[in-house]
């Protein structure tokens with residue numbers, strides 16, 4: 279039963295994506311929407327990204343300090359370990375999980391509301407491919423802007439660690455800075471960015487899918503947005519495992 | 528003219544439309560009436576192609592939409608305007624933006640001409656001066672009028688209205704009815720209106736189709752309705768004391784007139 283229904287959903291999702299990835303009726307209108315979505319989904323997420331990144335960066339640094347008190351470990355390992363955590367997992371996977379909550383629920387409720395108030399029917403009746411018109415700009419905006427968010431998060435997280443060192447003097451600032459520079463592997467940055475592209479696609483397409491097929495009223499819109507966040511979070515975690523295995527081995 | 532032949536539609540095994548056949552005429556206000564839940568919206572959505580009936584034919588001046596390919600469908604869509612029950616205005620667009628929308632997407636007019644056409648439509652529905660308001664800032668009646676303006680922006684041949692005066696006060700309802708009726712005559716549109724409002728039925732019902740729990744109930748005009756023998760229709764239309772009195776009055780005056788002729 280469960281397998282059958284999930285396969286049915288998967289099929290419906292694929293058909294939905296086929297409708298999304300077709301040529302827009304009017305490029306100009308779709309481009310305008312794309313710019314709007316970048317502002318709404320991307321730029322508006324920056325404050326959240328900054329706040330979370332600074333704090334996680336700071337906490338990571340403190341934890342690393344507290345948990346690596348062995349005399350055999352050099353002090354700069356605090357910076358080094360913080361950097362690896364941030365680059366490898368936090369700024370891509372965890373950040374995208376958080377964005378799945380913010381952006382995903384926003385997308386699902388917006389599209390879901392348009393569905394239950396018949397705005398999507400109104401588009402269809404005019405002859406607009408509503409899936410393409412509403413969803414494609416969102417997916418493209420998320421995929422293009424996620425890179426900015428990820429890189430932004432890397433810098434602010436490391437800066438959060440730096441601030442902790444500077445304010446509390448856990449580790450001398452120069453040692454921390456040495457730590458975050460030493461044994462740097464550039465591929466990790468690309469790995470984080472590539473992962474996040476997949477996650478951005480998952481967040482925007484899954485949330486749109488849940489919103490697009492809402493039936494009923496306001497209550498169902500709420501449910502759809504919860505389901506969208508849960509499903510996209512699980513998919514992100516699953517993809518994380520797969521992509522890590524593929525790219526880091 | 529739109530001809531509907533024997534359309535059947537069911538959801539999850541539950542049949543909603545049991546083979547409806549009827550015709551809708553040019554330049555007339557065609558009404559689909561029936562109780563809530565009788566399948567009026569499903570019928571209308573099937574006719575415009577938002578739902579796909581399992582059986583039947585739907586002919587737009589001879590063109591069967593059940594056999595159209597995507598391109599033909601798209602062309603037909605440009606000839607159709609639709610007014611949804613909840614207005615379905617785009618929340619993120621202003622009044623002007625809503626009316627401009629179909630023009631921007633589908634017309635070959637220049638931006639200036641589009642603006643001119645949008646203003647013309649907004650004035651036609653007596654909403655001059657509301658251009659920059661958002662749908663959430665205007666009353667239900669105004670929203671309906673914006674939706675009418677948007678529906679007629681591309682000069683449709685067919686106009687569909689799902690309960691255009693639900694949720695409106697009687698006076699505003701009559702204004703909307705009159706507006707729809709005037710537009711129908713002015714541009715010779717095939718207008719189809721879903722309603723369960725008796726004022727509309729008796730006011731603008733030039734061709735009335737009564738849907739009785741998904742079955743063809745009765746067809747006629749607002750004048751025929753007083754003589755109908757159809758029990759379900761009478762129960763529906765003359766449900767209130769007021770309308771029973773209207774019926775008795777109309778019948779009495781008709782008899783007087785007949786006797787006068789003699």
Ligand SMILES: Nc1ncnc2c1ncn2[C@@H]1O[C@H](COP(=O)(O)OP(=O)(O)O)[C@@H](O)[C@H]1O
Pocket residue numbers: 538543561562563564565566567568569570
């Ligand atoms: N998408 C749908 N899925 C399942 N049932 C539906 C759907 N749309 C309408 N129905 C059912 O069809 C019946 C007729 O609905 P509707 O056409 O909206 O009535 P009304 O005459 O009030 O417009 C109702 O019982 C409704 O529950």
Ligand SMILES: [Mg+2]
Pocket residue numbers: 567568612689690
């Ligand atoms: Mg209805």
